[in-house]
Amino acid sequence: MKQCRLFFVVAIFMVLLAGILFLCPDVLAKKHHSGNKYEPDEAIFTDSQAIDATYADWMAKNKDAIKDLPINQIPLLGSHDAGSCDVDSDSPPCKGYLTHSGHHIHRMPKGSDITSARCQSATIKDQLRYGVRYFDLRIAKQDGAYWIEHMWMSTPLFGEGGVFAQIKDFLREHPQEVIILHMQELYSDTGRMNKDEAEAYFQLVKQEFGASLATQGDFSSTTLSNIWAAGANIIVVADVKKSSESFIWYEHQVDTKWMDKQNPTELADALDANVISGWRRGDCAGKLRVLQAMTTTKHKIVNARKTNAEIKKRLESDWKDAPINVVQVDDSVNSELMPVLIERLK
Numbered sequence: 001m002k003q004c005r006l007f008f009v010v011a012i013f014m015v016l017l018a019g020i021l022f023l024c025p026d027v028l029a030k031k032h033h034s035g036n037k038y039e040p041d042e043a044i045f046t047d048s049q050a051i052d053a054t055y056a057d058w059m060a061k062n063k064d065a066i067k068d069l070p071i072n073q074i075p076l077l078g079s080h081d082a083g084s085c086d087v088d089s090d091s092p093p094c095k096g097y098l099t100h101s102g103h104h105i106h107r108m109p110k111g112s113d114i115t116s117a118r119c120q121s122a123t124i125k126d127q128l129r130y131g132v133r134y135f136d137l138r139i140a141k142q143d144g145a146y147w148i149e150h151m152w153m154s155t156p157l158f159g160e161g162g163v164f165a166q167i168k169d170f171l172r173e174h175p176q177e178v179i180i181l182h183m184q185e186l187y188s189d190t191g192r193m194n195k196d197e198a199e200a201y202f203q204l205v206k207q208e209f210g211a212s213l214a215t216q217g218d219f220s221s222t223t224l225s226n227i228w229a230a231g232a233n234i235i236v237v238a239d240v241k242k243s244s245e246s247f248i249w250y251e252h253q254v255d256t257k258w259m260d261k262q263n264p265t266e267l268a269d270a271l272d273a274n275v276i277s278g279w280r281r282g283d284c285a286g287k288l289r290v291l292q293a294m295t296t297t298k299h300k301i302v303n304a305r306k307t308n309a310e311i312k313k314r315l316e317s318d319w320k321d322a323p324i325n326v327v328q329v330d331d332s333v334n335s336e337l338m339p340v341l342i343e344r345l346k
Contacts, residue, residue, distance in 0.1 A: 044301045045085065046121040046333050055131030055338045059224065060176040065345045067228075071235075072219040072288045075341040076180070078134035078328030079127050080294050081119035083148030083155045083163050088114060091152035094140045096187035099151075109152050115299045117150045122333040124155075125166035131338040134180045134290070134326045137163070140187035141201065149187065164208050171212065171233055178214075178227050180288075180326075182237040182254065195240075202238070202245045209234055213247035219254075220286040237288075255283075256290035256328075262297050264310040272314070276322045289325040304331035315340045 059066065066074050091114075093105035109117060120127065124135065139157065140149040146157040156162040171177065186193040186201065193201065206213065214222075214232035227233065237249045257275050261267040271291060279289055293311045297303045308329050315324065315337070324344065329335050 044118075044121050046126065046331075048123075048126050051122065051126045051129050051333055052338075053129045055342065056129045057174045057177060058131050058338070058342060059133070059178060060174065062342070062345055063176065063224075067225045068223050070220050071180075071222055071224070072286075072325050073323075074224070075324055075344045076133045076326045077131055077332060077335070077337055077341055078136065078290060078326045079120060079132045079332040080136050080292065080328050080330050081117075081150045082127065082132070082135040082137055082332075083120075083124060084118050084150040085120045085122055086148075086154035087117045087150060087152050091117075091154055092142075093152055094147075094149040094187060095142055095189045096140060096191045097149065097151055098191065105151055112298055113152070115301070117152055117300075119150065119294070119300045119304075119330045120333075121301050121331050123166060124163050125170050127332050128167070128170040128174075128177070128179065130333040131341075132332050133178065134328065135182065136328060137181055137183050138185040138187075139183055139201070140185075141193070141197065142187075142189055146201065146204070149185070158204070158208070167234070168209070168212075175233060176228065178224055178233045178235065180235045180237060182251075182290075184239050184251070186239060195242075198238075198240050199243065199245075202243060202248065205236065206245060206247065214249075215246050216249050218286070219249075219288040253287055254290060255287040256292055258292050260296055262295050264295060264303075264307040267293070267295055267307065268310050268314050272318065276319060276324075279323045289323070291324060291327045293327055294330045300330045304329065304335070308335040308337065311335075312337055312340055315344075 087109065089109060091109055093107060095104065097105055099105065138149050140147050140153065142153060147153040148155045148157065148163060157164055159165065167179065186198055188197050211231055212234045214227050214230065214235045217226065235249055236247055237251055237254060239251050240248065259267050259270040259274065261270055271293065275291060278284070293307060294300070295303055295307050308331070311327065311329065327337060327341065329337065
């Protein structure tokens with residue numbers, strides 16, 4: 001009798017457990033986490049219809065105010081890891097990327113990997129529509145194709161819907177907007193691109209954009225009038241020491257600091273102490289100056305809200321008269337920074 005009762009109790013328990021798992025499959029998924037289960041903020045994506053496109057042609061509208069300014073005196077909104085909005089659980093690892101510990105990544109991303117790798121919630125074109133004009137792009141050639149990478153592969157560069165197609169579509173609609181593509185990382189299947197691999201890549205870039213590419217200049221003397229007069233609207237900055245291509249603006253012309261901080265207030269304090277104070281003294285006056293205003297937390301897009309709010313507050317107060325050039329952030333389309341930067345032109 002006792003055995004029958006025990007069997008009956010166990011049977012009821014199993015039925016109830018099966019019902020719970022049927023109704024709540026996440027329970028099983030969390031217990032045996034495969035790396036493909038979404039974190040709460042992982043899938044955040046800003047719909048194209050929700051983008052404030054008020055500033056899509058802000059350069060054209062403010063042409064008289066900015067046409068004769070050197071590029072490094074124009075306030076620009078920048079996008080950190082600009083092409084990373086498409087990183088998801090199906091993204092393959094970038095074979096050439098080395099972690100801080102010197103290892104290659106071989107696995108698909110887990111939920112926390114995705115929240116760390118996804119720094120933007122909108123496409124390149126939608127970021128352009130919001131007013132972003134400086135793009136931090138990480139490039140990798142893998143299995144014969146070129147991709148945006150941020151540890152894992154996301155958006156293709158070439159082809160319909162690719163990053164370059166998005167840029168060209170936008171510039172056809174807004175030909176007087178000038179954008180800066182900072183190609184900070186160039187990877188192959190095995191590691192950093194060698195000289196020949198980089199040259200082959202830049203040949204394709206030249207074929208893709210042609211006369212739109214601005215001939216190399218100096219950020220402290222080249223003006224938007226110079227760029228427009230040449231019929232160009234794309235500046236390419238690249239992490240290469242030397243190239244035969246005349247359109248490449250070398251990375252040594254850019255001053256960009258990385259403040260390894262997680263707290264937004266501590267980040268802003270560090271930027272003020274280590275970057276803004278130096279720029280006020282005249283440091284790097286001949287360079288493009290990039291204020292990297294993002295934290296090092298895992299959940300980039302969610303934490304960008306607090307970080308961008310702190311940066312906005314500083315721009316309107318402590319940094320109001322500082323020689324700010326590029327303000328580079330996570331989740332640029334929701335940063336609310338464009339009206340603040342436009343105000344600096346007045």
